[in-house]
Each structure stands twice: as C-alpha cells, then as structure tokens.
Amino acid sequence: MDKVRRSLLIGGASSLVAPILPAPISPLNAAPLRYNLKAQRIAYNSYVVIGKTEDYSPDNGGDIVNVAFIDTSDGVVLIDTGSSRRYGEALKQLIYATTGKDVIRVYNTHFHPDHCLGNQLFDKKKIAALPKTISGLKASGEDFSSNLYRILGDWMRGTEVIIPEHVINYSSEKFGKHRFEMLPFKGHTDADLAILDHETGVLYAGDICFLDRAATTPHADLESWHKSLKEIKKIPHKIIFPGHGPADTTSRSIEQTDTYLTWLEKNLTKSARSGKDMLEAAKMPIPEKFQSIDVIELEIERSVAHLYPGIEEKTLPFLGQGDS
Ligand SMILES: [Zn+2]
Numbered sequence: 001m002d003k004v005r006r007s008l009l010i011g012g013a014s015s016l017v018a019p020i021l022p023a024p025i026s027p028l029n030a031a032p033l034r035y036n037l038k039a040q041r042i043a044y045n046s047y048v049v050i051g052k053t054e055d056y057s058p059d060n061g062g063d064i065v066n067v068a069f070i071d072t073s074d075g076v077v078l079i080d081t082g083s084s085r086r087y088g089e090a091l092k093q094l095i096y097a098t099t100g101k102d103v104i105r106v107y108n109t110h111f112h113p114d115h116c117l118g119n120q121l122f123d124k125k126k127i128a129a130l131p132k133t134i135s136g137l138k139a140s141g142e143d144f145s146s147n148l149y150r151i152l153g154d155w156m157r158g159t160e161v162i163i164p165e166h167v168i169n170y171s172s173e174k175f176g177k178h179r180f181e182m183l184p185f186k187g188h189t190d191a192d193l194a195i196l197d198h199e200t201g202v203l204y205a206g207d208i209c210f211l212d213r214a215a216t217t218p219h220a221d222l223e224s225w226h227k228s229l230k231e232i233k234k235i236p237h238k239i240i241f242p243g244h245g246p247a248d249t250t251s252r253s254i255e256q257t258d259t260y261l262t263w264l265e266k267n268l269t270k271s272a273r274s275g276k277d278m279l280e281a282a283k284m285p286i287p288e289k290f291q292s293i294d295v296i297e298l299e300i301e302r303s304v305a306h307l308y309p310g311i312e313e314k315t316l317p318f319l320g321q322g323d324s
C-alpha cells in the first residue's frame with residue numbers, strides 16, 4: 001500500500017493540515033452502537049422507558065425521550081417510538097421481552113423527531129396521530145431527520161420518516177380492559193396528544209409536561225401551552241408521565257412547566273422593553289428553583305432564538321406612518 005493511501009486510511013499526517021471534522025462513520029471505525037433501554041413498571045400492565053434528560057449527542061444516540069407501553073389482552077399499546085430506526089428496534093425487542101406480545105396500536109404524541117423516528121419498526125396503519133401531527137411530520141419530517149443524522153451520525157443509519165396512517169378523530173378507544181381517552185392539546189406544537197388510560201389513571205402527557213428537564217420551544221405557542229396545562233390539571237389522574245423526565249405522582253410536572261414558561265416569557269418581555277438584543281436577553285439569571293433543571297442554559301438560549309422576535313414585536317411600540 002502506498003504511503004499516501006495508508007496515511008489517509010489511518011488518519012496520519014492529513015489530520016495536521018485538515019480542519020478537525022467529525023470522523024467519517026464507517027463499519028471499520030464505528031463503535032458498536034446499542035441503546036440500553038429498560039422498562040420500568042409504573043402501574044398495572046403499564047411500563048415506561050425513561051430517556052436521558054440531556055440534549056441529543058453521539059454519546060446518548062438520541063435516547064432522550066420517554067416512551068411508554070401498555071400490555072393489554074388485545075396486544076400492546078405503545079406511546080411514541082423514539083428517535084431512530086435503531087431505537088425502534090431496541091424498543092420492539094424490549095416490548096416483546098417484557099410482554100411476549102405484538103404492538104397493535106402506536107400513538108405519536110406530536111411531530112417532533114425524538115418521538116416518532118422509530119415508527120419504521122411498526123405497522124404504519126396502526127400508528128395513530130392527530131391530523132396536524134400528520135401534516136407537520138409530512139412537511140418537516142425529512143428536515144428533522146437530516147438534522148439528527150448530522151448530530152447523531154451512525155445512530156441514525158437506515159432511519160426513514162414514516163407517516164402515521166391512522167387519523168385520530170375520535171375521543172377514545174379500548175384495548176382489552178384499557179380505555180384510552182384521546183386528549184388533544186396544543187402549545188408545545190400545534191397538535192399535542194395526551195392520553196388518559198382510564199384503567200390505571202396514568203395520564204401520558206407527551207411534551208405538554210416536562211419534569212426536571214427544560215421545556216423545548218421550537219414550535220411553541222406559550223398562550224395555548226398555558227391553557228393546556230390549566231386543562232390538564234383538572235383531569236383526574238394518579239400519575240402523569242411527561243414527555244421528558246421521571247414519572248410524576250404529585251403533578252409537579254404541570255407546575256414546573258407552567259412556572260418555567262411564565263418566568264421565561266416574563267424575562268424576555270422585560271428584556272425586550274429595555275431594548276436588549278438576543279444575546280443580552282439570553283443572559284438572564286436563573287432562579288434557584290430552576291437551577292436543578294437539566295439542560296436549562298442551552299434551552300434558554302434556544303428559546304430566545306425561537307420566541308424573542310415575536311415578543312419584541314408585541315412589546316415594542318408601533319412606529320407607523322404618520323408618527324412623528
Ligand atoms: Zn420531546
């Protein structure tokens with residue numbers, strides 16, 4: 001083998017002159033990638049798989065989201081499918097190892113990629129979602145997926161966007177003894193499905209609720225989000241299972257998401273009124289009660305980018321024609 005080829009293959013001197021780029025992923029240099037998913041029983045026949053309360057990274061492979069499955073006598077009902085084909089595979093194996101049954105219904109709580117890029121492993125005719133989740137995924141799924149390929153590399157290999165084919169236009173459905181009530185909310189996105197299992201009292205809240213992990217806001221409408229949180233609070237339940245963070249028996253996830261978003265908006269409004277730019281606005285001091293929330297600094301920076309232009313527009317005085 002000539003020296004140049006060898007040097008390219010092993011990295012060699014080329015790394016001294018080339019900019020440092022992520023290593024190309026190939027079967028030769030890829031570490032074995034395996035999600036270590038674990039099912040925890042939170043109620044009768046009900047299991048959750050709790051994602052890391054982190055941002056996407058090649059270390060966690062996108063295992064940052066909560067999913068849940070319910071073992072009914074008709075088959076397994078699955079809520080969300082994770083962020084990649086590989087995650088979907090690990091999840092499917094875990095479900096079978098836990099229940100010995102196949103999945104008969106999948107719900108996608110909303111169109112964000114961490115919740116539905118594992119769809120590929122399941123029958124799309126059985127994947128159910130709200131109409132706007134389906135249209136959102138059709139419009140943005142490919143962009144979400146390419147973005148995750150850039151961040152997660154080989155974890156995403158073979159992942160394709162699968163659009164749910166079962167439209168939720170009904171208020172409940174029953175599998176075995178479990179009656180699942182469909183609760184369409186909005187605010188985190190324009191279609192956020194929460195599901196109440198009347199058999200167990202577990203309320204699967206999707207990303208309307210976060211716990212001990214900062215809420216994400218790329219498609220947020222804060223006014224609708226607060227309204228949804230108010231409504232969800234009134235629904236009798238025993239446990240809330242948020243989209244991110246641990247299962248919640250005290251409704252702390254509702255409270256924390258609500259107070260965090262209120263604080264965020266209040267501070268951004270104050271910054272806009274005092275004429276701060278985005279970079280200055282992002283430097284808000286974090287109150288003690290929020291300091292233990294994971295990924296909060298990063299999500300504040302992102303939320304400033306998502307929300308500040310709209311808040312500035314609402315806050316700044318209108319200088320129309322004729323003003324002098
Ligand atoms: Zn999410």
